[in-house]
Amino acid sequence: VCLQAKVLYEFVAEPGNNELSVNEGEIVTITNQSIGGGWVEAQNSRGEVGLVPEDYVALESRGGFRPELWRVSNLSFLFPVVLLHVRYFQKTNGSDPWAAFTTDASGGFSNNWAAQPQGTETGRTSTHEAWSSSVQSHPQAYQGPGNPDSEVPRMFPGFSKSGPDLYLLSKQGPKGKEKLPIYRGEVGPVWLYPEGQLDCVVADPKKGSKLYGLKSYIEYQVTPNVSVFHISAAFGPTLKRLSLPAADLLGRFEEEFIKMRMERLQGWMTRMCRHPVISSSDVFQLFHSYKDEKDWKTGKRKAEKDETVGVMVFSVIEPEETLPDLDLLEVEQKCEQFSRFTKAMDDGVKDLLNVGQEHWKRCTGPLPKEYQRIGKAFQNLSSVFNSSGYEGEATLTDALTAAGKTYEDIAQMVAEQPKKDLHFLMETNNEYKGLLGCFPETIGVHKAAIEKVKEGDKLVAASKITAPEKITMTKRASTMSYALQAEMNHFHSNRIYDYNRVMQLYLEEQIKFYETVRLSVSRWVQSISVQS
């Protein structure tokens, strides 16, 4: 069987190796799928035939997406926030982990707020992000380094594409689906939080490669913490492995880089686990509970048939009966408020990231270098004075040497400090930047639903919908509104938790820092007092 396939990434054939050069976006025909070892045989429009890496092409017969991609798209349409999270992860955990908050392209000390490998992130081996054996997101959705604020290409059709109509005017609800309740909490509409919370531990990064070393990646072990998980407890602590592509890392940064990626993966998994709707979703639970490949494939096939994707996700959401029906004016105001808030927070977060990035650069670059130079200047003067041949230099030269050493100590402290506090402040803000960037679309689909409801009478008059359909539509818009409010409340409570935690950590580390520096200077005093 000959299948059409779209080339996902440029591939340059090695001469004499029976390979075929292909360009991104090119349509080729797969002439042999059974080559094995990660290769397929393809023919281009000029009739040339050769081997191409399997992962570099997307078979049209699979609906344009590989199943691995579909899995994520399924997950992403389970609920808007999943889309947010997937987007966030794309933005910040892509092949360039720094891209999302790299805004300074002026070419200063470093383009990134940390002196992390950057140039190494380009090239063939790093354009992939593979979640082997579980989920795989699409590389085209990544932002390239240096262009962090450009529009993310959409791999998953979002709300804005279909609009709310599909859901608002659908004939029937989902069959046999467990409903996701929203109830009235202290702060307003809230999700139902499960008694036991899903949790997982990301650890033990290992380097691996496939395609005969053409693609290298880092595999992380993900251990679901089932002791607190009320659903899949029966399955026991199965070890899963998630992998992220490994760039050709600079030796001395590699360890730090992998650690940071692991922390980010942990952060993302924890955020997913913390979300009551996502954590109770079939696909997410499947990932946590599957024991072997067979389990995974069975569950996957079931999940693939799920039709509650895109805006249809709202069809499984059920606000409690005690919650009143839609109040158009109130919902519009809420939407406005959320919109204003997320926009303002987005600005604030970006501002903090920008100044934090600058500060990081200064603290790890010029500032400690300067302290070192001051230290060296003091020590140098000390040895010059020692060579004077004049008696009674000791006290002064000891003081100068002590000053020199103190400055060298301070240099080191200053350079190491950002990793201890600013790092976490940056990471948290970076996470929130990713989350906030997805709100406009979520809010947009709600606004569209409200507009639709406003037109209800006109649509009935024009016989475009029936009067009962209008009533259903209004009720469904109400459901959407409660879902948004529940999600916003979830966002707020998480935000307060996250920022409280990071600010406390930041503060504690700042105190430690100044205390340590003060101590270091005091030791300098003592070293002189002992002498004089």
Next chain:
Amino acid sequence: VCLQAKVLYEFVAEPGNNELSVNEGEIVTITNQSIGGGWVEAQNSRGEVGLVPEDYVALESRGGFRPELWRVSNLSFLFPVVLLHVRYFQKTNGSDPWAAFTTDASGGFSNNWAAQPQGTETGRTSTHEAWSSSVQSHPQAYQGPGNPDSEVPRMFPGFSKSGPDLYLLSKQGPKGKEKLPIYRGEVGPVWLYPEGQLDCVVADPKKGSKLYGLKSYIEYQVTPNVSVFHISAAFGPTLKRLSLPAADLLGRFEEEFIKMRMERLQGWMTRMCRHPVISSSDVFQLFHSYKDEKDWKTGKRKAEKDETVGVMVFSVIEPEETLPDLDLLEVEQKCEQFSRFTKAMDDGVKDLLNVGQEHWKRCTGPLPKEYQRIGKAFQNLSSVFNSSGYEGEATLTDALTAAGKTYEDIAQMVAEQPKKDLHFLMETNNEYKGLLGCFPETIGVHKAAIEKVKEGDKLVAASKITAPEKITMTKRASTMSYALQAEMNHFHSNRIYDYNRVMQLYLEEQIKFYETVRLSVSRWVQSISVQS
């Protein structure tokens, strides 16, 4: 009487004001000296006649120098170190107070280590440095801003011009001059230090102007501290005024600028007072003791007749009899050692000044700006969070506000710190840079004297000198050597004293700084603890 005069500075006539434009170096004829108000009438080589500021021309009939200049030149030849000091003062207290340690001409944040007025130092009103009513040094000896390391034009013929021969081969010693003894101290040959030390207080700066406002200056009050002065105690605490030219200062820097110049003048006067040879010199004592203009003029006339200038100053120096005669090898070694030491210290001091200047710029510029921006980013996020409409924000927003205020406090502390410690470190090193820059010449004349002595036998053989002259020459070279050693020991002891003092001050201020910052951060903790 028509007098020839040399134009010292370019003067551009104001049209319709009966003035004459003249160029630096031009020879004009003074056609009327009695114009008054600081003006004279002059005629140029083309026959044009007009008014020129009196201070802009040097009358040839006065020997090419105005008496005021002569006074300094007299003082400067009293002893090498005076030349050093005068040079130093020219270098660092000239019309551009920062020129001496401005080495960064790359046009960064500021060309000077402090954001002090610089551009304002150019122009007609600031090319002068007038010590009105007492001593006046010459503007040509100043270094222009931005070219700090260029050779200082000599106004006073130095050692290197005449060489040591004038003294080594002079027929007779000075008549009726009090001798300046050198005796054997613990550290080697030392000056005789007077029992009571001359001292003075520079204070009370006042702005004045002459030439109808064409030249403005700052006048400082100098009060000799006679209570510890054994010679002029009888005269009582007469108030003298020294003036330095005032540039057209930028308003907000003026006060700081004047204060700094006052401190430098104080530093210089103290250094003069501390030197046993200088402080006991006729001219210096005259300045301290004169009661009125008549006193000054009488003393001045006497001082003007002093012939012990240049190398002849060694003729009034008398090593104690217990000090052995010249050992050529030892003296050569000493010279070498002094030379190496002063060169090494010069390098060390310049290095410290350079890095200190950079640090100053960073601490007063980008660093506090960054802290302020971080503070604002925190405070901004705090107000965004306050607008969420979600309950339970207070703890977090209080923490963020406190963080913001703390960072603004830190910004201020960082920006103000250099004035409290780095300033004095810079000033001390700057003073020493000036002093060290003059040693090569001093050491050079000694080396030349040694060479001359080495040639002694040859010169006798060639009948260029007599055998007794050779003996005298050797003895005089010995005197020069002891003088150099006494001066080096004086330099060393002052250096240890000065650097000990400034390092202690620096250290104390550094501890205070870090303690204050730590306290500020702790207060931030408290403000949160109270809340939560």
